[in-house]
Amino acid sequence: MPDNKKRSDCPISSSLEVWGDKWSLLIVRDLMFAKQCTYGDFLKSAEKIATNILASRLQTLEENGIITKSDHPDSKAKVLYQLTQKGIDLLPLMVEINLWAEKYYDLPADRKASLNEVKKDKEGFIKKTARELKKSSY
Amino acid sequence: MPDNKKRSDCPISSSLEVWGDKWSLLIVRDLMFAKQCTYGDFLKSAEKIATNILASRLQTLEENGIITKSDHPDSKAKVLYQLTQKGIDLLPLMVEINLWAEKYYDLPADRKASLNEVKKDKEGFIKKTARELKKSSY
DNA sequence: TATTTTTGCTTGCACTTTGCAAGTACAAAT
């Protein structure tokens, strides 16, 4: 299903056309923070995504250059999903989502604690995490 | 339609449950940057949202405390939609979306120019814009 | 070597949401 129709040339609109749904950024989150990178990993996440939806979202994320599929080093049966640079560049956005949600929603104590670390040095956290994500891709 | 089922206590997931769709953040954008604040204004935006979808999104944004409805000063026939503090606090997120999209999608020259201003002093832009949004609410 | 399990999907189907067009009710303008 090619989603060719650009609604407008607004950057917000273009972005939402790629990842503006309830699931895509959860996959990015898993790749970014939880280091989960196989199909089965994503299925196991707390939000219980349906397998057909997962397959569909992985495909559109790949088509839009946010993730890549490659052979998993451990097994031919596994597929390794990884963030591209375009995907890694979503990190500042993901940090802001976390900070916004922290202000308005209850979240687990450990999450709050690590977000306080992020707040102390947002730039530093982003640089460090981006560097780590880059290292793990090759 | 009460959407009571929380998928998880992850802040990303909680956020996406509120505004994780293709339209909600466009309404926020209109309120934030284009100073559009009536039902008709939203309908007129470039992306051509369907009227029933607009009504539905305005309702959930209001239910989730991101916008408020009030009497329009100009006319009893009009309704004034405004961002709450919770809505204004989405500003850093909206800025990051703009910056991400600027890197990967073509956008109009005037948009690029104003984003370059934002990049020069991100903090300053956010503070200034948030202050203006607060002034216009009462 | 044969069988079972793991892994990454696809398919079928009921249910929900979306998007387009049309309609409605009240306020304001003519």
Place this chain on the structure above:
DNA sequence: ATTTGTACTTGCAAAGTGCAAGCAAAAATA
């Protein structure tokens, strides 16, 4: 008094979602 503007609601076909089941190749186990 009639038309226009504004904020919606309603009907309906088409598309998308979510659950369960199925499937094929690879890996692990017997």
